[in-house]
Amino acid sequence: QVLLVESGGGSVQAGGSLRLSCAASGRTFSHYTMGWFRQAPGKEREFVAAIDWSGGRTSYADSVKGRFTISRDNAKNTVYLQMNSLKPEDTAVYYCAAEFSSRVLTIKSEYDYWGQGTQVTVSS
Numbered sequence: 001q002v003l004l005v006e007s008g009g010g011s012v013q014a015g016g017s018l019r020l021s022c023a024a025s026g027r028t029f030s031h032y033t034m035g036w037f038r039q040a041p042g043k044e045r046e047f048v049a050a051i052d053w054s055g056g057r058t059s060y061a062d063s064v065k066g067r068f069t070i071s072r073d074n075a076k077n078t079v080y081l082q083m084n085s086l087k088p089e090d091t092a093v094y095y096c097a098a099e100f101s102s103r104v105l106t107i108k109s110e111y112d113y114w115g116q117g118t119q120v121t122v123s124s
Contacts (some may be wrong), residue, residue, distance in 0.1 A: 001085040004096045009118030012086055020081040022096030022115055030054075030074040033101045036081045037108055038092035038120075045095065047106045051079060061102045064090075065119050077114070086122045093117040 005024040012018055022034070030052040035050035048069040050059045058070055067086075079096065097111035105111060 003117035006118040034079040040092040
């Protein structure tokens with residue numbers, strides 16, 4: 001069982017930055033692939049970024065590539081999402097997800113564990 005708690009959301013103007021954190025419980029955090037997804041009002045939850053257990057492999061949605069960076073600190077049981085050059089279309093609830101896997105996972109159905117989400121609002 002893995003419990004995930006996101007933090008760091010908020011309101012920012014276009015062009016600004018935010019850093020999301022996701023703290024995970026459990027002693028085997030380093031065995032889990034971690035992902036970030038987001039869901040805007042009236043839309044499906046979509047993939048944003050993912051990172052493998054070692055932090056050596058990452059994957060990004062095309063819409064955030066070059067602006068967002070996912071990273072992890074296994075000693076702190078925490079995964080991060082650094083979001084730069086934010087746009088109004090980045091406005092959504094951002095969810096952290098975890099799955100016991102050695103692969104980088106980009107599909108939401110592949111993840112068993114989810115956080116409660118944190119709101120990110122970008123104004124123009």
